[in-house]
Amino acid sequence: MKEIFMKNNLIITFLICTIVSLTNVVLAHSYVVSNSKDSGDGSIRAAIENANKSAGANVIYIKSGNNIKILSSLSYTSTAPLFIYGQGQTIHAMDDFTILESTNGGDMSIHSINFRGPGGFNIENRADLDGVGGKGILLNVRDNQYGMVKLVLNDVKVYDVANHGIHVSDCDVGATCGAGGGGAGGGSPASISVSLNNVVVDNVGQGMFDADGLRVDERDNGDLIASILNSSFTRVGADGVELDEGQAGSVIAQIENTSFNNNGYYCHPDILEAYLPEEDEGEFEDGQMTESAVPPAITGSPDDGCFEREVSLYDSGFVEEYEFGIDVDDGFDVDEAGPGDIYAEVTRSTIIGNWDEGLDFDEEQEGSINMTIIDTIALSNTDDGYKHSEEGPGNVSAFVINSSSEDNGGKGFVFEEEEAGNVMIMAQDVTTSNNDDSDGTGMELVQEDSGYGIVRSISSSIADGFDIEGVESIN
Numbered sequence: 092m093k094e095i096f097m098k099n100n101l102i103i104t105f106l107i108c109t110i111v112s113l114t115n116v117v118l119a120h121s122y123v124v125s126n127s128k129d130s131g132d133g134s135i136r137a138a139i140e141n142a143n144k145s146a147g148a149n150v151i152y153i154k155s156g157n158n159i160k161i162l163s164s165l166s167y168t169s170t171a172p173l174f175i176y177g178q179g180q181t182i183h184a185m186d187d188f189t190i191l192e193s194t195n196g197g198d199m200s201i202h203s204i205n206f207r208g209p210g211g212f213n214i215e216n217r218a219d220l221d222g223v224g225g226k227g228i229l230l231n232v233r234d235n236q237y238g239m240v241k242l243v244l245n246d247v248k249v250y251d252v253a254n255h256g257i258h259v260s261d262c263d264v265g266a267t268c269g270a271g272g273g274g275a276g277g278g279s280p281a282s283i284s285v286s287l288n289n290v291v292v293d294n295v296g297q298g299m300f301d302a303d304g305l306r307v308d309e310r311d312n313g314d315l316i317a318s319i320l321n322s323s324f325t326r327v328g329a330d331g332v333e334l335d336e337g338q339a340g341s342v343i344a345q346i347e348n349t350s351f352n353n354n355g356y357y358c359h360p361d362i363l364e365a366y367l368p369e370e371d372e373g374e375f376e377d378g379q380m381t382e383s384a385v386p387p388a389i390t391g392s393p394d395d396g397c398f399e400r401e402v403s404l405y406d407s408g409f410v411e412e413y414e415f416g417i418d419v420d421d422g423f424d425v426d427e428a429g430p431g432d433i434y435a436e437v438t439r440s441t442i443i444g445n446w447d448e449g450l451d452f453d454e455e456q457e458g459s460i461n462m463t464i465i466d467t468i469a470l471s472n473t474d475d476g477y478k479h480s481e482e483g484p485g486n487v488s489a490f491v492i493n494s495s496s497e498d499n500g501g502k503g504f505v506f507e508e509e510e511a512g513n514v515m516i517m518a519q520d521v522t523t524s525n526n527d528d529s530d531g532t533g534m535e536l537v538q539e540d541s542g543y544g545i546v547r548s549i550s551s552s553i554a555d556g557f558d559i560e561g562v563e564s565i566n
């Protein structure tokens with residue numbers, strides 16, 4: 092093993108020096124992968140095992156031109172940063188396991204490598220019945236970690252894995268962390284930064300429920316910062332991207348030239364509708380319907396976790412209404428809970444054919460949604476094109492410029508705000524048409540409780556109309 096300073100790659104040396112200088116003078120070590128074997132001298136597994144024993148940052152160069160078939164996970168256990176530079180090789184998992192994991196919060200920076208799972212998963216060929224759902228890349232944050240945890244991916248493809256394609260987990264309750272809003276579980280004081288450039292995530296998350304293309308779980312103090320450029324998330328079982336932030340901290344996301352297309356159909360309605368009760372919803376007068384008469388939770392389907400069953404009662408204990416649903420998912424889902432905001436900018440991107448909302452942003456408790464959408468298209472999503480919901484003290488403000496939302500099953504754009512706070516929307520050169528039944532479905536703006544609402548729309552074509560509550564239109 093040679094020290095990085097022996098290498099002639101000045102850029103990498105600079106990066107490593109920067110990191111090393113920040114973490115005391117512990118020299119980075121480098122390792123060369125010279126063959127495509129699963130294990131043994133010169134293999135990627137040997138390189139990672141050697142890196143695990145080193146005290147400082149580690150750099151692995153994959154020089155072998157061949158693809159690498161592996162029989163078990165590649166597990167990086169150091170807390171120091173790991174850099175891996177490939178030349179477009181594919182690391183191909185021969186079975187259902189996580190391909191590359193950093194188990195103790197070590198930053199990872201991965202360049203020019205493809206990660207391929209065994210493939211062939213769907214709800215009728217599940218991966219998780221044996222308790223395992225393999226991911227592409229996993230970075231697991233330590234419970235006591237602080238500062239900024241970083242995942243950097245450049246020129247990376249992740250495909251054919253059963254579970255999340257890419258997962259950063261700062262959450263101490265493991266897989267049960269993110270089944271819904273950003274609430275469950277605790278975590279570390281650390282923030283998370285995820286930086287993706289030219290990343291393709293395709294056909295992942297089809298082997299189990301709630302498995303996303305990119306999933307970030309951020310808990311306890313700390314922000315979730317995501318920069319996603321020139322990338323695509325397609326054919327993902329659950330959300331193309333899900334950013335889940337709980338407790339104190341904000342979500343700060345910059346998305347550019349990225350597509351979120353045809354995601355969210357692991358719970359495929361064609362397969363599951365047959366398991367719904369004959370009456371899958373109902374509304375009742377008080378005293379009419381007892382709770383025990385509501386159809387029970389569904390069992391015996393390919394994955395019973397796919398069904399939602401909601402029952403609401405009158406104070407008397409009788410049923411007011413019930414509803415069964417199939418849990419399909421979104422193109423891009425952000426859930427922010429606790430003190431903190433959502434700041435997001437989505438530019439030159441496409442959000443097409445997702446099985447629930449195209450873009451679904453939810454903000455709870457203190458904090459605002461600050462949104463910028465430029466040169467972006469939402470088309471043919473099953474529910475709303477772009478949905479923004481804010482609860483608690485805080486505002487919803489948005490600039491929407493030269494963007495469109497058409498042919499969606501729900502509304503084109505939704506901006507809704509509750510409790511203290513305002514709605515402020517500026518739309519310029521925005522087009523909506525043929526959303527839902529085209530009756531006030533282009534743009535829904537709701538400002539409830541204290542506060543004011545203003546929408547200003549300039550040279551826009553909202554062909555299917557506004558649905559406005561508590562918001563004043565200035566044209």
Ligand SMILES: [Ca+2]
Pocket residue numbers: 261278279280281282309310311312313314
């Ligand atoms: Ca944290």
Ligand SMILES: [Ca+2]
Pocket residue numbers: 309310311312313314336337338339340341
């Ligand atoms: Ca947080």
Ligand SMILES: [Ca+2]
Pocket residue numbers: 427428429430431432454455456457458459
């Ligand atoms: Ca908040």
Ligand SMILES: [Ca+2]
Pocket residue numbers: 481482483484485486508509510511512513
């Ligand atoms: Ca509010």
